[in-house]
Amino acid sequence: MNKRPGILCLLFLMSVSACLIYASPAYSDDYLTVSGCSVSYIGYLKDLAQEYERRTGIKVFVRGGGTVGGLENLREGKVDFAATCRNRIEGDPEDVEFIQAAWDALVFIVHKSNPIKNISIKDVKGIYAGRITNWKQLGGKNEPIKVFIARTTKSLSGIESSLRDMVLEGKPPFEGPNIYLVPTGGMVEQTVEKTPDGFAASGFTSARKRNVKILRLNGISATKENIIKNRYKLRMPLFLVAPKNPEPKVKKFLDFALSREGQRFIGSLGVLSLKDAK
Amino acid sequence: MNISLRTKIAIFVTLIIIILSAISTYIFISQHRRSIEKEFTSRGLTLSYLLSKIAAEGLAAERLDLIGRASFILNSEDVMRVDVYTELWDLIESYPSPSSHRSPSLSLTDAIKYFSGSDNTSYINKDGKDRHFFYKVTFQPYEGAVPITIGYVMVDLSTSGMEKAIDNMIKTNILISWITTVIAVLILNILIGRIIGKPIMDIHSSVRKFQEGTVPEIKTSHSPDEIGDLAREFNEMSRAVKEKENLLIESERNITSLFERVEHAIFRLDKDGNIIKTNRKFNELFGEKIERLCDIFIGEKRIRDYFENMDFANRVKIEEKVIGKNGEELIVLLSLYPDMDYREDTKHLIGFDGYMLNITERKKAEENIRLSARVMESAMEGVFITDRGLNIQKVNPAFTDITGFTINDVIGRNADVLSVGLDNPEYPRCQIWADVKKNNLYQGEVWNRRKNGEVYPAWLSISSIKDETGEAAYYVGIFTDITQRKLFEDHLKKIAHYDILTGLPNRALFNELLIHAVEQAKRDQKKLAVMFLDLDNFKAVNDAYGHAIGDMLLQEVAQRLKECIRQSDTVSRLSGDEFAVILNQIGEISNAVFIAQKIILDNSHPFYPGGNEIKTGVSIGISLYPEDSSDAETLLENADSAMYLAKNSGKNNYRFFSERTDSSSDMIK
Numbered sequence: 001m002n003k004r005p006g007i008l009c010l011l012f013l014m015s016v017s018a019c020l021i022y023a024s025p026a027y028s029d030d031y032l033t034v035s036g037c038s039v040s041y042i043g044y045l046k047d048l049a050q051e052y053e054r055r056t057g058i059k060v061f062v063r064g065g066g067t068v069g070g071l072e073n074l075r076e077g078k079v080d081f082a083a084t085c086r087n088r089i090e091g092d093p094e095d096v097e098f099i100q101a102a103w104d105a106l107v108f109i110v111h112k113s114n115p116i117k118n119i120s121i122k123d124v125k126g127i128y129a130g131r132i133t134n135w136k137q138l139g140g141k142n143e144p145i146k147v148f149i150a151r152t153t154k155s156l157s158g159i160e161s162s163l164r165d166m167v168l169e170g171k172p173p174f175e176g177p178n179i180y181l182v183p184t185g186g187m188v189e190q191t192v193e194k195t196p197d198g199f200a201a202s203g204f205t206s207a208r209k210r211n212v213k214i215l216r217l218n219g220i221s222a223t224k225e226n227i228i229k230n231r232y233k234l235r236m237p238l239f240l241v242a243p244k245n246p247e248p249k250v251k252k253f254l255d256f257a258l259s260r261e262g263q264r265f266i267g268s269l270g271v272l273s274l275k276d277a278k
Numbered sequence: 279m280n281i282s283l284r285t286k287i288a289i290f291v292t293l294i295i296i297i298l299s300a301i302s303t304y305i306f307i308s309q310h311r312r313s314i315e316k317e318f319t320s321r322g323l324t325l326s327y328l329l330s331k332i333a334a335e336g337l338a339a340e341r342l343d344l345i346g347r348a349s350f351i352l353n354s355e356d357v358m359r360v361d362v363y364t365e366l367w368d369l370i371e372s373y374p375s376p377s378s379h380r381s382p383s384l385s386l387t388d389a390i391k392y393f394s395g396s397d398n399t400s401y402i403n404k405d406g407k408d409r410h411f412f413y414k415v416t417f418q419p420y421e422g423a424v425p426i427t428i429g430y431v432m433v434d435l436s437t438s439g440m441e442k443a444i445d446n447m448i449k450t451n452i453l454i455s456w457i458t459t460v461i462a463v464l465i466l467n468i469l470i471g472r473i474i475g476k477p478i479m480d481i482h483s484s485v486r487k488f489q490e491g492t493v494p495e496i497k498t499s500h501s502p503d504e505i506g507d508l509a510r511e512f513n514e515m516s517r518a519v520k521e522k523e524n525l526l527i528e529s530e531r532n533i534t535s536l537f538e539r540v541e542h543a544i545f546r547l548d549k550d551g552n553i554i555k556t557n558r559k560f561n562e563l564f565g566e567k568i569e570r571l572c573d574i575f576i577g578e579k580r581i582r583d584y585f586e587n588m589d590f591a592n593r594v595k596i597e598e599k600v601i602g603k604n605g606e607e608l609i610v611l612l613s614l615y616p617d618m619d620y621r622e623d624t625k626h627l628i629g630f631d632g633y634m635l636n637i638t639e640r641k642k643a644e645e646n647i648r649l650s651a652r653v654m655e656s657a658m659e660g661v662f663i664t665d666r667g668l669n670i671q672k673v674n675p676a677f678t679d680i681t682g683f684t685i686n687d688v689i690g691r692n693a694d695v696l697s698v699g700l701d702n703p704e705y706p707r708c709q710i711w712a713d714v715k716k717n718n719l720y721q722g723e724v725w726n727r728r729k730n731g732e733v734y735p736a737w738l739s740i741s742s743i744k745d746e747t748g749e750a751a752y753y754v755g756i757f758t759d760i761t762q763r764k765l766f767e768d769h770l771k772k773i774a775h776y777d778i779l780t781g782l783p784n785r786a787l788f789n790e791l792l793i794h795a796v797e798q799a800k801r802d803q804k805k806l807a808v809m810f811l812d813l814d815n816f817k818a819v820n821d822a823y824g825h826a827i828g829d830m831l832l833q834e835v836a837q838r839l840k841e842c843i844r845q846s847d848t849v850s851r852l853s854g855d856e857f858a859v860i861l862n863q864i865g866e867i868s869n870a871v872f873i874a875q876k877i878i879l880d881n882s883h884p885f886y887p888g889g890n891e892i893k894t895g896v897s898i899g900i901s902l903y904p905e906d907s908s909d910a911e912t913l914l915e916n917a918d919s920a921m922y923l924a925k926n927s928g929k930n931n932y933r934f935f936s937e938r939t940d941s942s943s944d945m946i947k
Contacts, residue, residue: 194424
């Protein structure tokens with residue numbers, strides 16, 4: 001009797017086993033890391049980092065996380081440098097240097113569906129003072145105004161700092177029931193995107209990239225030209241924060257950011273370069 | 279290649295088992311593999327989900343390292359890397375360390391596309407070694423708010439563990455499948471061998487034996503399945519076939535025997551007339567070296583014409599002259615049958631069957647018979663032929679001429695109708711046939727009766743013709759009408775016993791008649807008288823008138839003497855002018871005297887022979903039985919003696935022999 005066919009077939013069957021082939025990944029040690037305010041991050045730093053990598057081949061990892069987070073990371077050495085949209089304040093690290101890289105402006109944003117188009121400085125003060133709590137008071141719908149403020153427990157965010165300095169005359173906002181505190185400015189913008197009756201202050205540079213409505217202030221639109229010509233008043237600086245004696249690779253990036261090419265690139269992003277406004 | 283059915287079934291079943299086993303193994307492995315992969319995916323998603331929650335919490339808690347505390351995840355063996363991205367897909371945190379992470383994957387943009395609104399996605403790294411699981415990091419800024427996406431976490435899980443598990447699972451399953459398949463194949467092959475292979479081998483060997491001529495009995499016929507049925511039916515069939523074969527052999531033997539022993543020369547030809555097969559008789563007649571049938575024909579061209587002009591629907595039956603084995607000329611009756619093939623639409627000739635009957639001897643016999651018939655037809659003798667039952671089969675024209683019976687009168691009827699040998703008490707008809715049967719021959723003179731009742735004498739010869747067994751099959755009767763001869767014989771007889779001149783019995787006949795008369799008288803104890811007469815002076819008449827007148831005188835005397843005696847008496851002319859008379863049963867002597875006186879008286883009157891008146895007289899001597907003698911010859915002599923007495927005593931008178939010593943004659947006067 002012939003049993004061989006069965007055995008042969010089984011052997012053949014067993015030969016069809018397959019396995020996966022492994023390959024080694026590639027790593028790079030030549031890179032920079034930066035962390036900072038959402039306005040800077042979204043407004044220009046992300047694009048600038050990519051342009052830098054394109055020109056030099058050096059990767060720059062950019063993260064948001066807010067001004068406070070950026071300074072914290074820098075202090076802990078987790079990033080090579082940081083970015084912020086406010087001036088140095090008390091409590092900021094001493095061994096760092098604030099280097100202005102561009103200009104920005106404080107803007108007030110609402111949901112796209114909000115019928116309100118304009119707001120006065122007085123009304124802004126009224127909102128943050130707790131006097132104006134309903135959109136009806138501003139000629140809008142009968143809905144309570146939800147005010148979002150980027151705030152951490154550790155330090156003052158860039159936007160709130162600018163708000164206090166330029167609008168609220170140094171005073172903190174009234175913390176009424178319609179005031180909502182959000183960890184970062186980036187989150188504030190995102191929250192307004194999704195909240196029809198939301199209201200918040202933010203930077204022009206980042207807000208223009210969000211799906212929000214930037215309100216005219218005292219009838220003047222926040223445009224690059226209006227800001228340059230100082231028609232739109234609430235101008236504010238954007239800083240890069242680096243150790244006072246930075247590593248060469250950091251220094252190299254900072255030099256690029258401040259160079260003619262770097263500033264021209266920033267300007268091309270729709271952001272006010274240092275040259276645009278003096 | 280010769281492969282046994284058992285092997286074929288074994289191979290077939292083995293292949294089926296292997297294919298089924300392979301398919302089931304494949305399905306099982308596929309499902310198992312999917313299950314392992316699902317488990318892997320589930321783990322990846324779970325880890326990425328957990329990390330997203332941890333990251334969100336970290337963010338809410340204002341931690342710089344959002345997920346650093348999730349060491350239980352980060353330190354897992356299969357977790358190769360964990361990344362946290364911003365909502366704009368910028369890397370903000372990476373483990374195990376920022377320096378060891380890979381440069382942003384080229385397929386990161388693909389991963390971004392995959393999200394398209396969903397909370398998570400995953401993709402396999404291009405090298406296939408690990409798999410990236412992404413999960414959105416969402417944050418709810420206040421209670422009741424719509425969560426916002428603030429970033430993504432990515433867990434890079436090594437697939438090696440999964441692959442190893444799959445590999446092991448495949449190996450284990452294939453091993454188990456292999457072992458069970460081998461066992462199943464072995465068991466099935468053994469079963470096939472038992473259930474199918476062995477019985478079929480039995481049947482096979484039996485069929486082979488059957489082909490070799492024996493009638494085998496298949497042992498597996500007791501099996502209750504289809505193979506058992508087959509075996510039983512084979513057994514019955516083989517027996518039936520053997521019986522039929524025996525019948526066929528017997529039939530073949532009979533046909534061959536008939537073919538070889540028949541007295542017909544049988545042959546078979548192909549369509550061109552070449553001889554294919556012949557029987558013994560054919561070879562006997564023509565030898566075995568004949569190749570073409572045409573070769574044996576004397577009229578070869580003619581037989582060729584037969585072939586060419588043959589109507590294939592009919593046979594040919596002809597009488598032909600052929601040349602035998604030794605060059606002798608034979609006459610045969612040839613029958614030739616075309617053998618057609620009707621299987622196709624247009625029938626065509628295959629060959630011929632035929633036979634020849636040697637009729638040379640028959641032809642000769644027929645010639646003889648024709649000759650015999652002609653002889654018989656032209657014979658003067660009447661011929662009749664009967665069968666053994668004496669029924670007439672054939673007669674010839676002479677028969678009809680002689681008997682008056684036509685052929686139709688006698689054919690089929692018994693020979694008695696011929697009335698052969700009728701009414702002969704000494705030789706009755708039955709004796710004739712008895713003689714024929716005993717001696718095969720009878721010859722003799724018989725009296726027959728013609729159709730018109732006339733009786734005629736015939737010389738008849740009957741002989742028997744015997745068949746092969748020696749029994750008489752036919753009787754041939756040949757007869758001649760001998761009426762004419764008989765008359766001639768009577769004439770001859772008359773010449774011998776009667777006197778030609780007077781027509782009276784001569785001396786010889788008289789002597790016989792006298793002997794008969796004496797014997798008759800003795801029996802009857804009667805008296806008899808014998809007279810001796812002599813004419814007186816007859817010599818003188820002869821001398822005077824010549825012999826012719828003398829003879830005429832004698833004739834007239836004889837006539838007067840016949841008139842004087844009774845019918846029962848006899849008168850005879852002994853010689854010359856001597857006459858004698860026998861008087862039977864005379865009773866008294868006076869009766870003899872009376873007749874003697876009457877004779878003397880009648881002859882005393884004148885005669886007129888030739889116109890001549892002649893007077894004569896007669897002298898009479900008389901002797902008597904039993905007085906004078908009881909012997910015929912003596913009686914006549916005594917009467918002669920007495921006549922001399924009468925002559926001496928004066929002529930024209932009579933004397934008794936007893937009167938020699940006395941003159942009784944005178945006394946009577």
